[in-house]
Amino acid sequence: MPTTLRSVVDASAAVAATRSRDAKTSIVAALLADTAPEDLDVVAHYLAGTLRQRRTGVAWGSLRTHRAPADDATLTVAEVDAAFERLAALTGPGSVDKRTRELDALFGAATAAEQEWLVAVVTGNLRQGASESLLIDAAARAASVEVAEVRRAAMLAGSAAEAVALALIGGTEALRAVGLSVGRPVQPMLAASEKDIATAMAKADPSGAPVSVDVKLDGIRLQAHRDGDRVWLATRTLQDVTERLPEVVEAVLALPVERCVLDGEAMLIGPDARPRAFQETAARTASDAGEAVAAFFFDALQIDDDVLLDEPAEVRFAALERVVPPALRVARTVTDDPGVAEEFARRALEAGHEGVVVKNLSSPYAAGRRGSGWVKVKPVHTLDLVVLAVERGSGRRAGMLSNIHLGARDPGTGGFVLLGKTFKGMTDEMLRWQTGRFRELETSDDGWVVALRPEQVVEIAFDGVQRSTRYPGGVALRFARVVRYRDDKPAAEADTIDAVRAFLT
Template identity: 30%
Template structure:
């Protein structure tokens, strides 16, 4: 556990991507099985220890230290695992046991019942020092927050053992932690694992922002960019003739259980790429060509659910608007040009369930100037912008310059008044960096319309932190209510009706554009003005 704890500690304080890759790679080469495999599972989010919940950890620490002290410390530190690891009292007498390994800790926690979990976790924490306690709690709750994505961890593994990261991605979802066959292959002691008979994830092809570039439509096809979540649909028939379908998000997370209506409707061997959405104004039957999608706000009601009720399946039926085809049966089409893959996809779509799948339509325009006009007029709730795809491009993982571009529609903006501020997490834990803001009602009341922490520099965060500390009206744990005098210009992709918010509105992807010290709070925008932007 000590080596894994040291790795996490180093990753937290390392910003360089290359340095993070080296730290993880050095750990994987030096650490034996199965510890390194479980460490990879933790870094990639593939570790599930259902018996350990944050409430259990809070209950354990509050039995051992003053609950008020813990809560005040947690508010200041901004992280439960770090606070508990520092406050946890040393056992008296000291526990004389051999060092706890990662594999030993996981094996114990993985097979615990809810009733046995508190005593078992407490016994482990008694055996560890503060750094190791932090690592154990982070691993147990699945909230590492050390600046490492699943992709970066896999890249580190590939670099450490001179593997192709795409080959690692290709087989990853067909393997189970602690990945003994993967490490045997990495060290030249076993064959490369195969994805045969398993519906595994293949890395998505991604796009660069278009920015100021203009392209020739003779070389590029234009397609609407829909506002759902990008998914990959995989159906494989194994040697016994049994088929299985899985849906993967862009990050490779398996979201099949949240969308069983889509998974059950796809029984065609192959791999497709598309946008997962829910239908708006559902009337049953086939989808209308190029339409039928509700806003992202409607889709959010189903995201992250492990069980979806029959009522939700009926009220928010999901479907996929298809973009591309990677495999047709067992035939790998990724090396073919986009035009040929598009032809194959167009031939496949009529064979699919029309209530669950349709084809994303191309946007026709005489030239790029005409295309700009079409994009400028797009304000459909489900349209996020356009995609420009080079007609001869193969389907390659990641972002490759010159092949695909995303051309998002211009954001909407509003001037809002800061109402509340909350401490951030990680390196922002000592700063008030998360801000709730609102707009005025006709009666002069300020109601919240969103919360944002993105879009501003460290210097601007320091400026806002000073404002919060100097203009606090009330404190609620880590949250402060501030004087309603500071205006923030907020950019957002769209705004929707919401029953969950007192204002009745919810912004999609709000971010701070600038601090409007030049504008009086009384001149900020109104809810009535925002409602005119609802799509």
């Protein structure tokens, strides 16, 4: 029986109405168990608060027009997904009128509650507290399989929705069949943060054993897959950028292997051999032409027929060194001495890099997870936050969108917690860019504050965190300033409110 949109909307409302994670999980699990197999992928996306289509071409302005709701709930999730698929395909002359007609038909068939839900999911404002992590837990419960099996399949498939469908349809056997596949990018392993080298070393390996200390590059995360004479390049968000980086493709093809999966960074290097600004690298990798980008690899997930994903880091690093020349590798040292690590970090900073990443040599590659196996240390405190709104500029910034409202992710609600505002650190170029970008994300404009879909991640430097009754999270950043905008990072990976509170002194 086809799955109705009403069942998803009702479940979404029920999830939003409780703060209990166990209750949320039970609600989502019940819906997944009742979902038709052919609808599982779409329903999984909807329960996570996203559309299956990355872009639909639907702007906030087109959703403002009131359409009379239907009296009865008749829409199926398949019909809704098909409508958004048609919307995503509309381009060229006449597409605006066609999009209007398509939206009128979709919203005209939706009840008032369904219309409200559709607007929220399209604008990225669905506040229901059902994250991908909760979705994975719910799928495990509904399918009576281990959570770890669903999580691993999601990491290797690069999609929680795909893992959910596998769990419900094929169970453990289907989940275990998902392995590392050359040409299909996996979610990258992520690093936790610490304030100093000694603490990072103790966190990465409490036993006191030697750790790897890698230079932390300020580039674009890059995953390289090769099978014979074919190469695929993917970013942190699993976006395919192969066609944009032919110089990196050439470098990977020159390696003495038939197959490989490598993890690393791409960045522009100046004539002085120092790294260029992140914004320059980001702009270059977003384009099909420009200066040559250099690739630097720090991990190997597969070399020829050897799948290394579950091997200790020291085994993976040794395999990397056997096939990747030093010029294409991230610099690292192995030590159990904090003093040696501090000196290595000092030289990295002098060379223009961000800092270092301390890595446990016995840890496997935990795709998609931010554990303690990798711990980054940067000299300036920074957080990756989400821009929730922006204010119109005044004086020299008149005509620009300037002061940004910063939010941290709240895993409990699925929303974001306001931490404060800042206009510091913005260059003229950045102001021009964000004025255009934020108009694309606009959901409302009261003449002073422009509310935004919570999609744009920004890296913020700050001097500390203090308690505050002014903001709902109870904390505020001291001397917050913009470092850069992170187009390489989705809002789902922004720092949490708990990570912010950890800086309280």
